[in-house]
Amino acid sequence: MRPGIKLFVGNVPEEATAEELSELFSGVAGPVLGIALMKQFAFVHLRDEAAAARAITQLNGHQLHGRRIVVEPSRPRPTNTCKIFVGNVSAACTSGELRSLFQQYGTVVECDVVKGFPFSQRVFFLWEFTK
Template identity: 55%
Template sequence: MKETLKIFIGNVDDRTTEEEITDLFQKFGPVVSCAVMKQYAFVHMRGAERARKAIDELNGRELHGKRMVVELSKPRPQNTWKIFVGNVSTACDASELRTMFEAYGRVVECDVVKDYAFVHMEKESDARAAIENLNGKEIKGKRINVEMSNKVSRPMNANAGLLLTAVIQN
């Protein structure tokens, strides 16, 4: 059985469909799955050589007027603190949100999905500072609310355990 590789596609236009992305990648080999979110997508392809050829050929290619960033997906470090950010304006993109959170510490990953986002921070103290300082902040006409959650995430190591969650409060 051939190895399946996960490919990240960044700078994806909001009009882009899963069918369009799948069609682009199927020219290089079997697509196992495709998921399109706001501004990015993931494709799982069977066959490492074919996946690498797709990456080489499609990176920088324009789709709906935007140049896609196509690269092997990098696994997120297991010991991050996850923040759910609700009530995110559609005018706010991941880079703007990332910049706001980076004022409080290293952001490992930031993904905007429709009207909410996930921000993964490296340190608990940084995540707590971001929550404290960004709670109730107005961003592009919408007020985000952030709160600690008592939910326990899947333990990744001895230092991880709590899930930081920002809750939509209307």
């Protein structure tokens, strides 16, 4: 586990690189201890709470390759949960409708609808389950 404070960065454009994110965050918050970049999100490790607060204040909503990134504290996933992805969801569908649909299969702890993708939306569910 890396030391420091971990931030979640969402809505990351696919053309963004770890080096680019490192430069962006270090320019605002000081040294970046590490970056884990996935396709459309990243985790950025900063030195302390003050650095994290500066990054959130100054970079949340920042335009990167034409997309507004989301910068917020990373929240650990609750125990006994799993996260799944559902794609190609109609733009007319609401998170409440999706929650109702999937609730029959287990408790939906979280349902995030991510907009801004061509022709579809992406939905991330956090399910609670028992072992």
